[in-house]
Amino acid sequence: MSDTAGDDTKNSAVDKAARAAREAARLAAEKRKIERATEASAEVVTASNGRPSTASVPSTPLLDCSHVYQRYPNPKGGFQVVLNDINLVVPKHDFITVVGPSGCGKSTLLRLVLGSEAPWMGQLSVRGRPIDHPDRDRGIVFQKYSLFPHLTVLDNVVFGLELDGTWLLQKWLTWPVYRNTHHKRYVEQAMGYLRAVKLDEHAKKYPHQLSGGMQQRVAIAQAMAMKPDILLMDEPFGALDPGTRESLQITIIETFQQQDITVFFVTHDMEEALFVGNRLLVLSAYYEPEEPTQQGAKIVMDVPTPKDTRTSVKATAEFQEFIAEVRRRGFDPACRQKVSEFDLRAAEAVRKGA
Amino acid sequence: MSKSARKLIGTPLPRVRRVLLGLIPVLLMVAAYAYFSHQRHIENPMDRLMPGLSKLWAGLQEITTPDKRSGQVWLWVDTVASLERLGKGLGAGLAIACTLGLLMGIFSTVRALFSPIVTALAKIPPLALLPIIFIFLGVDESSKIVLIALGVAPTLTNDITLVGQSIPRNTIVKAYTLGASTSEVVIKVILPQILPRMIDSIRLTIGPAWIYLIASEAISADSGLGYRIYVVQRQLAMNVILPYVVWIALIGLVLDYGLAALSRWGFPWAHAQKDH
Numbered sequence: 001m002s003d004t005a006g007d008d009t010k011n012s013a014v015d016k017a018a019r020a021a022r023e024a025a026r027l028a029a030e031k032r033k034i035e036r037a038t039e040a041s042a043e044v045v046t047a048s049n050g051r052p053s054t055a056s057v058p059s060t061p062l063l064d065c066s067h068v069y070q071r072y073p074n075p076k077g078g079f080q081v082v083l084n085d086i087n088l089v090v091p092k093h094d095f096i097t098v099v100g101p102s103g104c105g106k107s108t109l110l111r112l113v114l115g116s117e118a119p120w121m122g123q124l125s126v127r128g129r130p131i132d133h134p135d136r137d138r139g140i141v142f143q144k145y146s147l148f149p150h151l152t153v154l155d156n157v158v159f160g161l162e163l164d165g166t167w168l169l170q171k172w173l174t175w176p177v178y179r180n181t182h183h184k185r186y187v188e189q190a191m192g193y194l195r196a197v198k199l200d201e202h203a204k205k206y207p208h209q210l211s212g213g214m215q216q217r218v219a220i221a222q223a224m225a226m227k228p229d230i231l232l233m234d235e236p237f238g239a240l241d242p243g244t245r246e247s248l249q250i251t252i253i254e255t256f257q258q259q260d261i262t263v264f265f266v267t268h269d270m271e272e273a274l275f276v277g278n279r280l281l282v283l284s285a286y287y288e289p290e291e292p293t294q295q296g297a298k299i300v301m302d303v304p305t306p307k308d309t310r311t312s313v314k315a316t317a318e319f320q321e322f323i324a325e326v327r328r329r330g331f332d333p334a335c336r337q338k339v340s341e342f343d344l345r346a347a348e349a350v351r352k353g354a
Numbered sequence: 355m356s357k358s359a360r361k362l363i364g365t366p367l368p369r370v371r372r373v374l375l376g377l378i379p380v381l382l383m384v385a386a387y388a389y390f391s392h393q394r395h396i397e398n399p400m401d402r403l404m405p406g407l408s409k410l411w412a413g414l415q416e417i418t419t420p421d422k423r424s425g426q427v428w429l430w431v432d433t434v435a436s437l438e439r440l441g442k443g444l445g446a447g448l449a450i451a452c453t454l455g456l457l458m459g460i461f462s463t464v465r466a467l468f469s470p471i472v473t474a475l476a477k478i479p480p481l482a483l484l485p486i487i488f489i490f491l492g493v494d495e496s497s498k499i500v501l502i503a504l505g506v507a508p509t510l511t512n513d514i515t516l517v518g519q520s521i522p523r524n525t526i527v528k529a530y531t532l533g534a535s536t537s538e539v540v541i542k543v544i545l546p547q548i549l550p551r552m553i554d555s556i557r558l559t560i561g562p563a564w565i566y567l568i569a570s571e572a573i574s575a576d577s578g579l580g581y582r583i584y585v586v587q588r589q590l591a592m593n594v595i596l597p598y599v600v601w602i603a604l605i606g607l608v609l610d611y612g613l614a615a616l617s618r619w620g621f622p623w624a625h626a627q628k629d630h
Contacts, residue, residue, distance in 0.1 A: 114527065114531070116527050133530065134527050134530040135531065135533070136532070136533040139531055140527065140528060142524045142528070145524035146524065148525060148528075148547075149623050149624075150624070159532055160532030160533055163534050163535075163538060168537070168538065168541060206626070207623075208623060222532070223531070226532055228531070
C-alpha cells in the first residue's frame, strides 16, 4: 500500500514539474512562432534578391520537438515517465542517429515523430506543422513487417505511388485506361527506386522470397518513393548478419548523399550510429536528476559524428574512443552527469545556425 | 536407429509416398468391412447389417438409375438439394461473419460492442435453436438455411476477428505513411491479408455445416442426402445408407481439397510463409 502511495506522490511531483515545463514550452513555442515569421520574410527577401538559399540562411527547422514528455501506465499502478523534456531541432538534410541503453525510449521518440503515438506533453512539428498521425511527410522503415507480404516487390513500391488521390472505385472502373497511363508511369518510377537499391531484377518476387537484407532494401525504396520530409528508421538493420548490415549501411549513406532527405535513425549498435549518421543523439535515463523525483530519459549527448564514410574508419582508434566516451556518458548507470554537463554541441550549432 | 528416428519429425515426404500412405487406412477399412461382412454372411446368409459387395452394387444401382415411379435419380436429386442448402447456408453465414468479423478485427469499438454476444452465441449448440427456427420459419427450406447460417456464423466471426487483429500494426502504420486513407488500408492492406486465412476458417466450418444440414434434413424434408438416409433407415437398407455416407465423405473431401487448392492458387504468398 505504502509503495503505491509513494508512487503517487512521486507522480504528482513529476506532474507538477511537467506542468511547469508545459507552460515554458508554450511560451517557447510562441516565441519560436514569431521568430519563424521573421525568418520566413527573410527568406522571401533572399529569394527576391535572386541569391540561392544556402546553409547560412536561416529557415524553419525541418523537425522541431519542444519539451516533449511521454509516459506509460505502470502495471503496478501510476505512470512511468519514459521521455523527460526532449528538445530537438533538426535542420533539413541532417542524418540523425539515436542510441541509448535498451528500454530508454529511443523507439518511443521515433513513434512520437512518426505520429503513431501522441506525447503526454510538449509539441512536435515538421516544417512548422504539428505532427498528428502517420502520413506521407514521414516515411518509415521498421525492423520487421515493413513490407506488405501479399504484394510483389514492385507492387510494394507502386503501392504508395498509386495512392494518388484517385478513388479506388474510379481506378477500378477505368482500369484499362488507368493502367496504361498513371499505373504505367508509377511502375516506371518504382523500377527507378528499385534500381537505386539494386533490386530491379527481383521486382516480380514476393517479400518472403527475398533475404532479410533485400527486404530492407525494398522497404527503403518503398519509403523513398514517397519523397518524405524525414525518413524514420527503427533499428532497420538489427535483424541482419554483420556483412549484410554493413552493405545496407552503405546503401542508406548513398541514399542520403544522393537525395535531399533527412534521416532519423534509431539503433542499438553504437558503431552503426557513428558510422551512418552525421549527428549523434544519446538518450539515457542515467543522469544526476535536478529533483529527486525526476525520471525518464533525456538527451544526454548531441554531437556531430566523424564524417568518414569508409568502412575502415570503424577500426580506427579515434572511432573506438568516441564509442567508449558515448558508452561512459550514456550507458553506464554508475556515471551520472549533471544535466548542465550534457554535451550538446550539435544542438548548439543548430541553434546558432537557426 | 536413433538417427533415422530423429528424421521422422518434420521431414517432408515426396508426393507419391504421401498419397500412398494416405490410402493405406482406407484400404484397411475396406478390407476389414469385407472380412466382417463375409463372416456374418457365413452365419446368416440373409444378414442385412453388413451387405456384401453384390448387395452394395445393387443399392448403388438403385440410387443412380431413374426411379420407376418418379423417374428421378435419387443420388443426383438429393445431392443437388443438399448442396444448394449447404451453399446458401454457408454463403449467408459467411456474409455475416465476414462483415462483422472484418469490422471487429479492425475497429476496437466494434469489437468491444459485439465480442461478448458473438462469443455467447457461439456457445449455444445450434441444434438447440432448431425448434425455435422451426416455430418461426416453418419446416421448409428457409429454416434449414437459417440453421446452417446461424450455426457457422458466430464461430466464423470470432475466427475472422482474430485474423484481422493478427495483422501487424506496423503494416498498417506503414500504409498510412505511404498516403493511404482508412478505407484504402482496409481494402488494400487488411482485406487481402485476411482472405487466405478466411479460406482456412471456411474449411474448418464445412464439417459443422454438414451436421446442421443432415440434422435438419432428417427432421423435415422431401429430398436431400440426410433425408434419404433417414428414410431408408426404416427398411434397414444398409446397401443404400453406406454408399450415401461414402458419397458425403467424398463431397467433403473434394470441397476441402478444392478450397485448399484455391488458396494456394490465389494466395501463393500466404503458403510459402508457413515453410519458415
